Amino acid sequence: MIEVKNLTKKYGSNLAVDNISFHIKKGEIVGFLGPNGAGKSTTMNMITGYLSATGGNATIAGYDVLDEALEARRHVGYLPEQPPLYMDMTVNEYLSFVFDLKKVRHKTKKDHLAEVCKLVDIEHVRHRIIGNLSKGYKQRVGIAQALIGDPDVLILDEPTVGLDPNQIVEIRDMIKGLGRERTIILSTHILPEVSAVCERVLVINKGVIVADGSADQLTAGVSNDIRYIARIEGKTDEVLGILSGIEGVIEAKLQKQVGAVGGDFAITLESEDVRKKIFFAMADREIPILSMQADTVTLEDVFATLTANDSTKLIFDQEEEGNE
């Protein structure tokens, strides 16, 4: 659905996007992840045809975004970083303008606007001036604008920025719902958003794609270790002694002292089954285990690893797994 080949953007001598290529299939929800200034917005602006590329090209539904711009744009709904709203119009007037602007033919205006407003839950503010709406509602109107004309591809630049926690959850659910029939690219620097919404993640850093895969693949790619944090009430030396004696414990160390005796121990295991051995070993010595929880690698860790070290790359082919 979206094909990007060797896309490059230079601002003067500053390389904003450096030779990136990717392919997005129909119906995929893809997250663009990256620190501020990584080139996410620039890439999106190039895919939507708002900016031209210095090199390479992008096609949407088979149409080149610059050479066959009007055809390509017909397939795209775009929410830029700052929603393009006219503050002096009411929501209704604005959406009606967008409907006319996009030359939507296959639907009647009244029904389509009602449908879109229902989808993003702005029915009750339709007669209000956009400038007077709260940030969350402005954002929703921005999303509504992108949805007009039922485009197959939605490109959303930081759709949940500035929303309150409840709204963030609502908008994420909405995007997930929309993704059933559409191809969606959304950019964010909020990691949980990606794991919550996207099937596939593209991590961009300094204009280069440094990782491509599902959230699970990426976390597994950084570390496959099974790590647990156990709170054990016992003397540190004694506990570490017992732990190191158990077969299957790769590494054990005190992470944090809690109370007079005992603390949180970080334990790396060969397999999940080793937990039982730890339980019985501690029970034999009458040392209570107060809690034990998995210390999973989060996308934060992946992100930190990838963006701290320029040479690390994690590219997963969508068909076969494996590090490149």
Added chain:
Amino acid sequence: MLAIFKREMRAYFTDPLGYVFLAVFLFVCNLNFYLSNLTNFQSDFSPIFLNMILFLTLLIPLMTMRLWSDEKKQKTDQLLLTAPVSTTSVVLGKFSAAMALFLIGLAFTVVYPILVNAKGVLDVGKTVGNYVGIILVAAAYISISLFVSSLTKSQIVSAICSILALALFVGMDLLVNFSTSPILNTIFVFLSLVTRYRNIFIGVLPLSDIFYFISVTGIFLFLTSRVIEKQRWS
């Protein structure tokens, strides 16, 4: 194009800008009509139009300053430039909205010839010629100011630069006084709006002058769409 036209017209009349333009325009026109026609028992309208040429250089930039500058500032140009419409049609939509606002104002002044015709002798040809002339001038003004507006994010900068550009456009033949080069002088006179309007003023509408105004309008509309399009390539 129609969508843009409708939006801009709506904006003119929800914002005070459209009303302010019409009020100031008609106030100045009425004052001119009163002073030059009513108090002098004069049936010739050309002085009104000559004055219009001058004060429109101040009024039209105020009417067009918003058209692109505001879009850029609010980043709403992202919507226009990623919508399935050509840049040219967006530019034409904005131009025709500004033109329509001017024509609404001009329509009110048709009262003057009607009044004069009722009580005196009206030179119909000259009056019609002047109306056609002022519409051509306004089109050129709007086109130039729209172009200036496409260059900046600031409405104030847009207005001031447009006023300067229009003043230069009107006063081009005055530059002759400062130049001794015959080639430059010929160019100044050729490009000057005042030289062009002299014929129209006395009631003649030469095709070359009509073509001149249409060319200026066309060139600046083209340049505007190029400037907008060029942002993609920055």
